[in-house]
Each structure stands twice: as structure tokens, then as C-alpha cells.
Amino acid sequence: NAGVTQTPKFQVLKTGQSMTLQCAQDMNHEYMSWYRQDPGMGLRLIHYSVGAGITDQGEVPNGYNVSRSTTEDFPLRLLSAAPSQTSVYFCASSYSGRGYPYEQYFGPGTRLTVT
Amino acid sequence: QQQVKQSPQSLIVQKGGISIINCAYENTAFDYFPWYQQFPGKGPALLIAIRPDVSEKKEGRFTISFNKSAKQFSLHIMDSQPGDSATYFCAASLLEGSARQLTFGSGTQLTVLP
Numbered sequence: 001n002a003g004v005t006q007t008p009k010f011q012v013l014k015t016g017q018s019m020t021l022q023c024a025q026d027m028n029h030e031y032m033s034w035y036r037q038d039p040g041m042g043l044r045l046i047h048y049s050v051g052a053g054i055t056d057q058g059e060v061p062n063g064y065n066v067s068r069s070t071t072e073d074f075p076l077r078l079l080s081a082a083p084s085q086t087s088v089y090f091c092a093s094s095y096s097g098r099g100y101p102y103e104q105y106f107g108p109g110t111r112l113t114v115t
Numbered sequence: 116q117q118q119v120k121q122s123p124q125s126l127i128v129q130k131g132g133i134s135i136i137n138c139a140y141e142n143t144a145f146d147y148f149p150w151y152q153q154f155p156g157k158g159p160a161l162l163i164a165i166r167p168d169v170s171e172k173k174e175g176r177f178t179i180s181f182n183k184s185a186k187q188f189s190l191h192i193m194d195s196q197p198g199d200s201a202t203y204f205c206a207a208s209l210l211e212g213s214a215r216q217l218t219f220g221s222g223t224q225l226t227v228l229p
Contacts, residue, residue: 004158031214040124042204042219043159050213058216090158094215100166102147102208102215106158 001026004107006091012113013081021076021110023091031094032074033104036060036087043090049074050096081114088112118142119207121220128227134192136223138205141186145207148181149217150190153202162203163190195227 007022025032033048035058045058047066055066063085065077074093078085088111092104120139128134140148149164165172165179165188172179178191192199205220 040221042119042121042221043217044219045216048214048216056214092158096213096215098210098215100147101161101164102149103161103164104217106160108156108158 003027004091004093004105006089006107006110008110009108010111012115013078014115015081015083017081019078019081021078021089021091021112023074023076023107024072025074025091025093025105026072027093027105028071029093029105030071030096031104032068033058033092034064034066034074034076035090035092036085037090037109038087046076046089078112083114086112086114118218119205119220121205121223123223124221125224126226128195128225130195130197130227130229132195132227134190134195134199134225134227136190136203136205136225137187138189138207138220139185139187140207140218142207142209142218143186144209145218146210147208147215148179148188149206149208150177150179151204151206151219153204153222155201159204192225195225197227197229200225200227 034046035043049068091107094104151159152162153159176193181188206217
């Protein structure tokens with residue numbers, strides 16, 4: 001199993017450009033999520049999905065869109081990039097949270113710079 | 116609003132020493148407390164976790180101590196090794212509908228000197 005994969009690894013955008021960060025998992029996980037990691041702020045939840053066709057907002061959703069058409073894929077779209085969106089983005093997946101131990105599996109991240 | 120506060124921000128320990136990272140939470144509805152370890156250029160990975168019905172959990176050199184009344188928990192790394200050098204995140208979790216959400220602390224960058 002490849003686990004959680006993310007593309008691209010690095011990306012530089014100009015202010016106002018749009019792009020899509022790709023995320024895929026091959027573990028048949030119901031739950032998928034996107035986080036952003038900024039120095040001194042930990043990981044903050046952007047959007048999440050509990051299954052195909054179901055998405056919801058996290059703590060910092062503004063400027064981002066998501067959709068989930070399949071169990072495997074959960075792309076994150078930046079509509080009009082801003083310098084404040086410079087960050088490292090992580091995709092994660094897990095089974096439903098009703099059992100223990102509970103673990104979210106993270107991808108390797110995408111480092112995005114907006115100039 | 117930071118629901119999980121983590122300290123220190125950075126920590127330097129000699130090889131063989133004990134590393135201690137502390138976290139405090141506010142929401143008493145949290146019912147699961149994991150620690151994640153992140154190496155440079157990698158995504159975080161689950162290290163160890165505890166439920167609030169126990170006060171301590173040990174896995175090898177890693178121990179979580181949990182104080183429910185104080186709403187605090189900590190990670191202890193015994194006999195710290197250079198390979199433990201990484202960023203550590205505490206987290207607190209609760210089940211919201213059909214999704215278990217994680218709220219992360221701000222992270223601690225641990226350096227273990229050889």
C-alpha cells in the first residue's frame with residue numbers, strides 16, 4: 001500500500017493564481033482531511049470529509065474548496081492564492097473515529113509558497 | 116482560540132537524558148489524547164495515545180502522563196536518543212457526529228545532542 005500520497009511536493013504561485021493540491025489514499029478510509037502547518041501554530045484543520053459526496057469546514061476554510069467524488073481522492077483547491085496561504089499542507093485519512101486506537105495517517109505534505 | 120496549549124516550543128536534551136513536553140487543554144469533552152511525531156520533510160505519525168480513564172501509558176521509552184483534574188498531559192521520553200530529534204505535537208480529540216476531530220498543540224522541536 002502507498003498509504004496517503006500528495007502531489008506536488010513543492011509549488012510556487014503568484015498572488016491571484018489558482019491551483020489544486022492532490023491527495024489520494026489506498027486504505028479505503030472513510031475520513032479524509034486537509035491541514036495546514038505554520039510555524040508555532042501546529043496543524044490547523046481546513047476541510048474534512050466523512051465519505052464520498054460529504055464535506056465540511058474545519059477551523060480555517062476561507063480561500064479553499066474541496067470535493068470528494070470517490071473514496072480515494074480528496075483534492076484541495078485554492079481559488080485565488082494569497083501570500084497568507086504560504087504554508088505546508090498535509091492530507092490525512094483514517095477509518096471512522098468510533099474505535100480505538102484511533103490514528104490519522106498523514107501524507108508527506110506539499111510546501112506552497114505564494115509570492 | 117487555542118484549545119490545546121503546548122510547551123516548550125523547543126527543547127535541547129543530551130543523549131541519555133529525559134525529554135518532557137507538556138500540554139494543557141480546555142474542553143472537557145475531549146476523550147482521546149494522542150501524540151504525533153514528525154521528522155523533517157515528513158508528515159506527522161502517531162507515536163502514542165491515551166484515553167482519560169487511565170493516568171499513564173507507557174510504550175518503550177515513551178510515556179504519557181495524564182492528569183484529568185488539572186486538564187494536563189505530558190510526554191516523557193526516557194533515555195533520549197539523537198534519532199528522537201523531531202517535532203512532537205500533542206493533540207486532543209472528540210467525536211463530532213461521524214467524525215473524530217483532532218485539535219493539535221503548537222508543536223515542540225526536540226533536539227537530542229550526541
